[in-house]
Amino acid sequence: MSQGELQTFCLLEIEKLLQSNGKSLRNYAGMPVPNNCLVSQFSNLMLLRELQYDTVSLALEHDANVLKLNEEQKVVYDKIIDCVSNKRHRFFFVYGFGGTGKTFLYRVLSARLRSEKRVVINVASSGIASLLLPGGKTAHSMFNIPVELTEDTVCRIKKDSAKAEVVRLADLIIWDEALMTNKLAFEALDRTLRDIMVSVSDRNKDLPFGGKVVVLGGDFRQVLTVIPKGSRAEIVMASINSSVLWKYCEVLCLMKNMRLTMGLEQSTPQELRSFSDWILQIGEGRCGTVVNDKLFVDIPSDLIIPVSENPVEDIVNTIYPNLVQNFRDPSFFQDRAILALTVDNVEEINNYIVDLLPGEEKNYLSADLICGSDVYSDVDVDWINVEFLNQIRYSGLPNRSLKLKIGVPIILLRNIDPAGGLCNGTRLVVRDLGRNVIGADIVSSSNVGDKVFISRMNMIPSDTVIPFKFQRRQFPISLSFAMTINKSQGQILSTVGLFLRRPVFCHGQLYVAVSRVRNRNGLKILLCGDGLVDPIRTENVVFTEVFDKI
Numbered sequence: 001m002s003q004g005e006l007q008t009f010c011l012l013e014i015e016k017l018l019q020s021n022g023k024s025l026r027n028y029a030g031m032p033v034p035n036n037c038l039v040s041q042f043s044n045l046m047l048l049r050e051l052q053y054d055t056v057s058l059a060l061e062h063d064a065n066v067l068k069l070n071e072e073q074k075v076v077y078d079k080i081i082d083c084v085s086n087k088r089h090r091f092f093f094v095y096g097f098g099g100t101g102k103t104f105l106y107r108v109l110s111a112r113l114r115s116e117k118r119v120v121i122n123v124a125s126s127g128i129a130s131l132l133l134p135g136g137k138t139a140h141s142m143f144n145i146p147v148e149l150t151e152d153t154v155c156r157i158k159k160d161s162a163k164a165e166v167v168r169l170a171d172l173i174i175w176d177e178a179l180m181t182n183k184l185a186f187e188a189l190d191r192t193l194r195d196i197m198v199s200v201s202d203r204n205k206d207l208p209f210g211g212k213v214v215v216l217g218g219d220f221r222q223v224l225t226v227i228p229k230g231s232r233a234e235i236v237m238a239s240i241n242s243s244v245l246w247k248y249c250e251v252l253c254l255m256k257n258m259r260l261t262m263g264l265e266q267s268t269p270q271e272l273r274s275f276s277d278w279i280l281q282i283g284e285g286r287c288g289t290v291v292n293d294k295l296f297v298d299i300p301s302d303l304i305i306p307v308s309e310n311p312v313e314d315i316v317n318t319i320y321p322n323l324v325q326n327f328r329d330p331s332f333f334q335d336r337a338i339l340a341l342t343v344d345n346v347e348e349i350n351n352y353i354v355d356l357l358p359g360e361e362k363n364y365l366s367a368d369l370i371c372g373s374d375v376y377s378d379v380d381v382d383w384i385n386v387e388f389l390n391q392i393r394y395s396g397l398p399n400r401s402l403k404l405k406i407g408v409p410i411i412l413l414r415n416i417d418p419a420g421g422l423c424n425g426t427r428l429v430v431r432d433l434g435r436n437v438i439g440a441d442i443v444s445s446s447n448v449g450d451k452v453f454i455s456r457m458n459m460i461p462s463d464t465v466i467p468f469k470f471q472r473r474q475f476p477i478s479l480s481f482a483m484t485i486n487k488s489q490g491q492i493l494s495t496v497g498l499f500l501r502r503p504v505f506c507h508g509q510l511y512v513a514v515s516r517v518r519n520r521n522g523l524k525i526l527l528c529g530d531g532l533v534d535p536i537r538t539e540n541v542v543f544t545e546v547f548d549k550i
C-alpha cells in the first residue's frame, strides 16, 4: 500500500467510527478527509474481505465438524447446501430452542461455502448474537435497514454500491435471532433484494428475496419483537410468521438439545432432560393451572429463594454470596446475573449492590437536550425543560446518573465496535474511572480479557412513545449486577436469580429467564410483591397463537 492509500484507509476507518457516533471528520477543523479518488477503490474492500477467507483452513474446519452434525442438523444442512449448489431460490426458517445447535450448523454451512469461495452473509438481529456467527454483523448495519419502518420501507443500499455487489454475489444469507426483528424489516430487505437482483435476471423481481437462498433462525418461545406499549395482537402480527413472505417459507425444526451434553459434570442426563422438558413446557404454555384465564406455573421448592423483609438483600445474598470478599475476583461477575422485569427493579438491585461495595464512588451525569424544539407543533415544548429530560428512563437508554466504582460489572447499551467485541449486551468489568473515559475489561462473548476504553456518546432514542426527540450524552453503559429479562436474551450464564416483584407480562419472558442457565443448579427464583403473592407459583404468559402459524 502506498502512503496515500494507507492514509485514505485510516481516514475511512476513523470516519466509520465517528459516523457511528453521529459525527464526521468534517466536524473537526484541520482534519484531513479521505481522498475521493481512492475511496471507491477501498469501498470494494468489503467484497475483497468476503472473498479472502482462508479456504484451506475452512475446508478442514468443515470436514471435521460436518461429521459431528446430528441427524436433524444433517437434514437441514443437506437441504440448504442442495439449494445453494443447484441455485434453487428458497426461504427457510430454522426453528430450534437454545442449545439445539443452530449456531453450530451456521458455522458448518459458512465454512463449507466459503471454502468453495462462495459468499455467505451472516447477520443477526442483535449485536451480541452477531458475534457468535463467523464474520457476523448486525442485520441493520449490513443491510442499512432504517430504524423507522413502514410497509413501503426499502433498505438504504445503492444499486451501484460495493454493498449491493456483495449482496448480488451472496449465495446464502443467514439471519439469526430473526424473531427479535419486526416483519417489516424482512419485507424491506425482500423489496431491496428484488430490486438489486433484477440486474442479474428480470425474473428475480418476482421471487422472494430476489431469488436468494435465505435462512432465518430463532425460537418462537422467546420474547418476540418489542413494540413499545404494543398489544398482544400487534406483537403477534409483527413477527415474521405474520408476514406476506411466510407463505414462501419452509420451517426446519431442530429438537435435540446439544447443550445438554455440556452440563454433565454437575447433573445426570436424566436431571438435565427433565429440566430441559420443564423449560420447554413453560415456553409453550404446556404446564401449570389456568385460573381466571391466566396461566400459573408451580415453581419447585428447591428453586425458590425464601423471602424476608428485604427481598433485594435476599436475592443478592443468594446470587452474589460474600460479595464484599469476592468482589475483587475478576471471574466472580463473569457468569452470574440477577434478572428482573422492569428497569426500576433492575436499578433498585444495582444501586443496592453498588452502595454495599468498598471503594470510591464516581457519579457521571448526562447532558440532555431536546432536538429541533421548533418542529413540534402538537407538543408544548416549554414545559420540556432539562430537569424533565433528566428524569426520562427506559430500557436501552443509560440513566441520567451513573454511579460507578472500580471493579463493578457493566453492560454496554450500544454497538460501539462489533468487530472488537463491543456490542449492545457485551458485559465488562470497570478498571478505570477517568474524567472523559472509562477503562474496562471485556468478560463476555468474544474478546474476553481485552482492555477497552469507553467514551461518552450522544444517544437519540427512537421510541415512538415519546412524542419529541431528545438527545442524551452519557456513557452507553449501565451496571449489570442485574439486568432486564429482555436484555438477557441470547446470553448463557451459570448462575441466575430471577427477581419477580410482579409476574411476567409478555410472551416468552418466563421461558427466556429460566432458560439462561446451563443446568438446574444455577437457577433460583424469588417471588414477592406488594399484594398477596403465592410463594410457590407465578403467572406465565404465552401467546399460543404464535405457534399456530408455524
Ligand SMILES: Nc1ncnc2c1ncn2[C@@H]1O[C@H](COP(=O)(O)OP(=O)(O)OP(=O)(O)O)[C@@H](O)[C@H]1O
Residues within 6 Å of the ligand: 068, 069, 070, 073, 096, 097, 098, 099, 100, 101, 102, 103, 104, 105, 258, 259, 490
Ligand atoms: N453436532 C454437534 N456436535 C458437537 N457439538 C455441538 C453440535 N451441535 C451443537 N453443539 C454444541 O452445543 C452447544 C450449543 O449449540 P449452539 O450454540 O449452536 O446452539 P444454538 O441453538 O445456537 O443456541 P442459542 O440459541 O442459545 O444460541 C455449543 O457449544 C455447540 O458447539
